[in-house]
Amino acid sequence: MTERLLFVVNSPQFFLSHRLPIAMAAREEGYEVHVATARGGGCPTIESHGFVHHELPLSRSGRNLVNELRSFLALIQLFRRVRPSIVHLVTIKPVLYGGVAAQLTRVPAMVAAISGLGSVFVERSDSARLGLTRHLVQGAYRLALRHRNSAVIFQNPADRAALFSISAVRGGQDRLIRGSGVDLASCTYLEEPEGVPVVTMAARLLRDKGVWEFVQAARLLRERGLSCEFRLIGAPDPGNPTTITREELEAWREEGIVGLLGYREDVAAQYVASHVICLPSYREGLPKSLVEAAACGRAVVTTDVPGCRDAIEPDVSGLLVPPRDSLALADAIEELLVDPERRRAMGAAGRRLAEREFAIEQIVAGHLAIYEELHLNVG
Structure with a gap:
């Protein structure tokens, strides 16, 4: 049976700019690739690459509880309908909501990509409201990352240390991949231009x-x-x-x-x-x-x-x-x-x-190795 890989990303533009090479390489390896994002201008481009696109009601803010519940339930429904072998969750809401949804729907394997921990880890205020929000978000990370067959990809050691410090990640679950990579051929290395700096x-x-x-x-x-x-x-x-x-x-x-x-x-x-x-x-x-x-x-x-x-x-x-x-x-x-x-x-x-x-080739190879590792764990 063909392995089905489902990316869940907050916006189509972010998927195209940060995860497209990984998705294309996964397809070359035999995966059937699906991509779920909120509505946006990049959706037709995702489909033009031959991926199956699913639209999700993901809002940018988290202030409306009804909308947040709707997003969570939509993910559960999507996972039950697509039945992915692996879900690859990218950006904060997909990780938090998708991590729980993947456990409830018994998705065999999960990858959570931590590309930043959100504003509650940046704000320096000691307000009670921020303290409560930070406590809730930390609890959400602990719940979302409990999948038994999962890998959590970090881009820097500080984020990894932050989630270990709140017991959101267990030993052996973490991977460090430095960023989303770059196509060196498309970034021309030329001498500086003349004129005003x-x-x-x-x-x-x-x-x-x-x-x-x-x-x-x-x-x-x-x-x-x-x-x-x-x-x-x-x-x-x-x-x-x-x-x-x-x-x-x-x-x-x-x-x-x-x-x-x-x-x-x-x-x-x-x-x-x-x-x-x-x-x-x-x-x-x-x-x-x-x-x-x-x-x-x-x-x-x-x-x-x-x-x-x-x-x-x-x-x-x-x-x-x-x-x-x-x-x-x-x-x-x-x-x-x-x-x-x-x-x-x-x-x-x-x-x-x-x-x-x-180099993008190095970044892609790291992701494919994680997919293979998780797949073998299922077997």
Whole structure:
């Protein structure tokens, strides 16, 4: 009987950008591949690749209990209808809801991909409300990851340690795969362009990504009279409570402090046209944007937080700064802009790091090995 692999991901765009090569390789290995996501513009593209697509009522926020129950029940119904041999759960809600649903419906094997632990692990407030939310989320992880034949994939050691510390993961269940990989052939490694140095940030436009600090760093360097150009790639995420608003973007546009490029699919080309890549995020799994920056041979300035620090070699391929510190961010960017020789050496080191650790072939092989291991456990 053909083994059936079902991916459950919050959005079709995330599946296409972060899991498509794995799904295609699994199909080559003989799996019948299904993909379940919320509604979105990428759904026809998923189907065009020959995968069976299922639409789920997954909302971005978790504030409406009726909607959350509806999402959970839809997953149970989907698992009973598709009868997958393996479910591969990606992003927070699919992991939490799908993990429980997989146990209730007796799915033979489960893979949970932890690509970040969510805002409750980032917020520093000691409010009672946040404390209760964090307690509930921790309990949900413990419940969701109890599947007897499962693997939990982490992208960085800090996230793994966090879930071990709350007894959500048992020994032997964890795997460490550094990110979603990068196609080295599509990330061209070229010499830096001539002209005014360009500093680029590509991310969802959220406060948690450090967008405010990036803009403030641009202001500080303008005040210092440094000749450079800041570019911001990405779009707001209205379903996320920390999104940058349209009004804020319009104010920045009028100020002229950063170039707002919006959502782009040619991020690698934008990196090649840049001199320094920046991501001042508060916490990540292992950001694909920094992996692509390394592959393009560009020096990086990012924050000393889980995920970000794991995507570079500190002081070799990039610089680390404290999170939420626009002054330190501006200082580090300036350090690289005024020292082209060091900057280019860091870019070359980044490319070597990408070739050694982040090649998509290596990432795909790691996932296929986990599928095979779980399949043998069923047998």
